[in-house]
Amino acid sequence: xxxxxxxxxxxxxxxxxxxxxxxxxxxxxxxxxxxxxxxxxxxxxxxxxxxxxxxxxxxxxxxxxxxxxxxxxxxxxxxxxxxxxxxxxxxxxxxxxxxxxxxxxxxxxxxxxxxxxxxxxxxxxxxxxxxxxxxxxxxxxxxxxxxxxxxxxxxxxxxxxxxxxxxxxxxxxxxxxxxxxxxxxxxxxxxxxxxxxxxxxxxxxxxxxxxxxxxxxxxxxxxxxxxxxxxxxxxxxxxxxxxxxxxxxxxxxxxxxxxxxxxxxxxxxxxxxxxxxxxxxxxxxxxxxxxxxxxxxxxxxxxxxxxxxxxxxxxxxxxxxxxxxxxxxxxxxxxxxxxxxxxxxxxxxxxxxxxxxxxxxxxxxxxxxxxxxxxxxxxxxxxxxxxxxxxxxxxxxxxxxxxxxxxxxxxxxxxxxxxxxxxxxxxxxxxxxxxxxxxxxxxxxxxxxxxxxxxxxxxxxxxxxxxxxxxxxxxxxxxxxxxxxxxxxxxxxxxxxxxxxxxxxxxxxxxxxxxxxxxxxxxxxxxxxxxxxx
Ligand code: AMP
Numbered sequence: 001x002x003x004x005x006x007x008x009x010x011x012x013x014x015x016x017x018x019x020x021x022x023x024x025x026x027x028x029x030x031x032x033x034x035x036x037x038x039x040x041x042x043x044x045x046x047x048x049x050x051x052x053x054x055x056x057x058x059x060x061x062x063x064x065x066x067x068x069x070x071x072x073x074x075x076x077x078x079x080x081x082x083x084x085x086x087x088x089x090x091x092x093x094x095x096x097x098x099x100x101x102x103x104x105x106x107x108x109x110x111x112x113x114x115x116x117x118x119x120x121x122x123x124x125x126x127x128x129x130x131x132x133x134x135x136x137x138x139x140x141x142x143x144x145x146x147x148x149x150x151x152x153x154x155x156x157x158x159x160x161x162x163x164x165x166x167x168x169x170x171x172x173x174x175x176x177x178x179x180x181x182x183x184x185x186x187x188x189x190x191x192x193x194x195x196x197x198x199x200x201x202x203x204x205x206x207x208x209x210x211x212x213x214x215x216x217x218x219x220x221x222x223x224x225x226x227x228x229x230x231x232x233x234x235x236x237x238x239x240x241x242x243x244x245x246x247x248x249x250x251x252x253x254x255x256x257x258x259x260x261x262x263x264x265x266x267x268x269x270x271x272x273x274x275x276x277x278x279x280x281x282x283x284x285x286x287x288x289x290x291x292x293x294x295x296x297x298x299x300x301x302x303x304x305x306x307x308x309x310x311x312x313x314x315x316x317x318x319x320x321x322x323x324x325x326x327x328x329x330x331x332x333x334x335x336x337x338x339x340x341x342x343x344x345x346x347x348x349x350x351x352x353x354x355x356x357x358x359x360x361x362x363x364x365x366x367x368x369x370x371x372x373x374x375x376x377x378x379x380x381x382x383x384x385x386x387x388x389x390x391x392x393x394x395x396x397x398x399x400x401x402x403x404x405x406x407x408x409x410x411x412x413x414x415x416x417x418x419x420x421x422x423x424x425x426x427x428x429x430x431x432x433x434x435x436x437x438x439x440x441x442x443x444x445x446x447x448x449x450x451x452x453x454x455x456x457x458x459x460x461x462x463x464x465x466x467x468x469x470x471x472x473x474x475x476x477x478x479x480x481x482x483x484x485x486x487x488x489x490x491x492x493x494x495x496x497x498x499x500x501x502x503x504x505x506x507x508x509x510x511x512x513x514x515x516x517x518x519x520x521x522x523x524x525x526x527x528x529x530x531x532x533x534x
Contacts, residue, residue, distance in 0.1 A: 001395045002403050007386045010403055011177065019356055019382035020200035022176045026095030026169070028203060028243065029055050036245050039217075042238075043266065044084040044250045051242075054087070057160055061092035062169040064159050068123065068151070072097035072172060075119035075182070077112060077148075079103035079126045079135065082227045082250040085153050087238065088160065089125060090181070094199070097174035101182040101194065102228040105130060106434070109492025110444075111184075112142045114192060118390070119182065120147070127153045131253060138492070176200040182389055183230050183329040185435075194389035195329050202234055203243070204354075205383035209333055210240030212353045213270065213298065213323075219246030220295070222271035224259050230329040231272055231303060241270075256280040260288060267295035272325075274303040274433030276464055279310045285317040296320045300335070302327050303433030304465045305421075308346040315342055324349055326421055330405055331384025332357055334419055349411075349419050357381035360404065361413050369412075376425045377411040378404040427518075429458035429466045434496045436468060441499070444491050448484065450475045455508050455516035459501065459525060467500040471508060471521050478504040503528065 002010075014020045023031070032041075033055035041051045049057065070076065076093060078100040080086040093100045101115045116124060124143060128136040139150045176199040185193040197205075213236055215221070221241040223232050227250065233239060238248045249266045251258055259281055262268060273281070278301050285293065296318060301311075302325035314322050322342075326334040326349035334357075336350035352359060360368050361375040369375040380403045388394045398406055408426035411419050429436040438456035445454045453473035458466035470484060479487075485498045503525055509517040 001392070002386050002399050002401065006401075006403055010380075010386065014200075014204075014356070014382040017356060017382075019204050019354070020176065021203070022200075023203060024094065024174050024176050024178075024199040025091060025180055025203065025239075026058075026174065029058060029091055029095070032242055032245070036217075039245065040247045041242060042084050042087060042248050042250065044082070045252065047084055049084055054091070056166050057088045058091045058095055059169045060160050060164040060166045061088050061156065062096050063165040063167070064156070065092055065096060065098065065123075066169075068149075070096065070098050070122060072174065074098045074123075075101060075121045076123040076125060077101045077103055077115045077119070077121045078228065079105065079107060079112065079124070080153055080228065081105050081127060081130045082223055082252055082254070083153070084250070085156055086227055089156060092169075094180050095169050095174070097172060097178060099179050099182055102184065102233070104184065104226050104228055106226075106494045106496050107184075108489075108494045109138050109141055111192060111492075111494060112138070113492070115184070115194070116142055116146055116148050118194060122148060123151055124148050125151045125153065125156070141492075174199075176203075179389075185329055185388070193391055193394050195385055196387070196389045197383075197385070201331075201383040201385075203239070205331075205333065206234040206236050206239040207243045208383075209234075209236035209335075209353050210244045212236075212335060213240070213300065214338075215240055215244035215246055215270065217245040218269070219244055220267055220269045221246055221248045222259065222262055222266070222268040223248055223250045224271050224273045225254055225277065231325075231327055235272075235325070235327050235333055237272065256284050260284055263296055264288070264292045269295055270298045270300070271296070272300035272302070275301055275306045275310055276304070276432035278306075278314050278322075279463070282310065282314040282317045288317075290319050293319055298323060300325050302349075304430045306346050307462070308343070311342065311346045326350070326419065328379075328407060330407075332359070332379040332381060332407075334359075336418075347420060348414075349421050351417055351419075352381070354382060357384075358404075359413065359419060361411055361419075366400065371415055372412055374410055374412050374422070377407045377409045377419065377421070379407060380404045429456075429468055431458075431461075431466050431468060431496065432464045436497050441468070441470065441488075441493070441497060444488055444493055445470055445472065445484065447491070448479060448487050450477060451479065453508050455518065455521060456499070457518050457521050457525070459522065468497070469501040469503055469521075469525055470499040471503045471505055471525075473505055473507055501525070 033051045036051040038050045126135045179196040180199040183195040324336045334350045358380045410423045411421045441456045455471045461467045481502045509520040511517045
């Protein structure tokens with residue numbers, strides 16, 4: 001845990017060295033509207049809005065939210081698919097000093113209810129339906145027993161289309177050092193941790209990253225994966241593109257066919273995605289003509305392990321530079337240098353984007369290890385958080401007294417200062433870049449009638465990085481994977497967290513200290529798989 005004295009000293013340092021400015025997101029958008037005026041900022045299907053229109057719509061939306069009773073300091077859960085509305089809503093809240101909690105479209109009742117309760121959110125903004133799922137139905141359950149109101153995306157759109165008050169939202173006392181947004185952590189505990197990012201740190205992060213990637217007024221960025229995710233929102237993402245005067249094209253369903261069509265139609269120059277999506281896009285791109293993809297210069301890939309074959313296929317079929325990035329919603333971003341030979345990119349996550357980022361690789365006692373030696377990666381810097389949102393327990397575990405955040409990632413640093421991430425030290429399953437916490441699933445599965453013990457493990461998989469296996473001890477009849485998935489869906493668990501396999505066991509093997517022996521469970525799974533038994 002970091003003392004208030006050290007936090008203040010760190011903040012003073014980032015202000016003094018010019019990383020943190022006094023500009024808020026609301027003010028930054030006003031400046032961009034003055035600078036770029038009628039230049040296109042966002043494209044969402046047939047809808048195109050300029051920087052000036054974005055700014056005006058944000059004022060309209062802020063006035064609308066004010067009438068709905070939102071005031072500075074309030075929290076609102078925002079769960080919107082990629083759309084212009086997401087960027088109007090979030091920037092309106094930034095301008096008002098209302099803090100959005102960025103839920104992802106894949107989150108379900110369990111996660112959303114937790115966010116609402118944790119933050120005492122006043123509003124939950126959601127689509128009625130999206131990609132066949134009825135968010136409206138789920139929303140009613142999420143707000144029961146709370147003061148939170150539902151507000152549908154359509155209602156906001158209708159209000160903004162009408163003659164809504166577009167006068168400038170009055171100056172208020174939102175400070176650049178206030179929390180702008182709460183991001184959702186992959187975390188390692190059953191309760192999702194919320195990550196407070198301030199205006200100053202998040203804007204610095206996005207602009208620094210955009211500069212490293214070489215974004216400018218000619219950049220056309222494709223938001224391929226959910227835009228409420230840190231990677232797409234501001235790493236460098238939509239915010240980095242806007243701060244550079246470029247244009248963002250929003251992919252609605254995130255499918256590989258839509259992504260390729262948009263790259264070709266909109267002449268996209270940069271995009272970012274997780275390795276599993278890159279793999280599908282690269283495979284599909286082999287059928288496209290090289291000249292149709294010629295606008296694309298860079299793909300940023302991160303969030304999970306990148307396999308050399310995927311990188312090679314992507315560079316060959318998409319005819320562009322692939323740069324690997326490492327990112328956490330808690331802060332640090334690294335990227336492979338632009339001139340790094342391709343064959344080195346798959347196994348390396350590169351160097352930090354800011355000269356003020358600090359990375360140490362430490363042993364179990366917290367002592368720094370030498371170059372090329374494995375240890376836990378710990379980080380500190382101008383856009384790495386110093387605490388979670390209202391979660392002292394998590395702070396005690398995650399932050400050292402000297403201000404470093406423990407990532408839980410196993411890594412080494414080479415002679416050139418490049419990091420190489422190779423798995424997790426703390427428990428977390430990374431499936432296609434989605435972070436799954438075994439403890440969260442275990443607590444739900446324990447509620448299934450007839451299961452007396454459970455342990456959830458990750459199974460290495462060539463396509464997705466990991467798959468999820470629920471190792472269960474049934475009392476009576478053995479549950480199968482479909483029954484268990486259905487049960488978990490009913491309990492409001494997000495689809496991406498559902499187990500791919502169930503392994504029935506007479507008992508869970510334990511380590512010497514009495515914890516579930518997950519290595520042994522993996523071995524048992526692999527033995528059974530050889531015999532086609534799971
Ligand atoms: P999130 O906070 O959801 O963005 O997830 C951050 C975590 O994703 C990191 O702590 C890593 O475990 C993992 N991660 C991010 N980028 C990479 C990468 N390039 N290679 C391997 N793992 C990564």
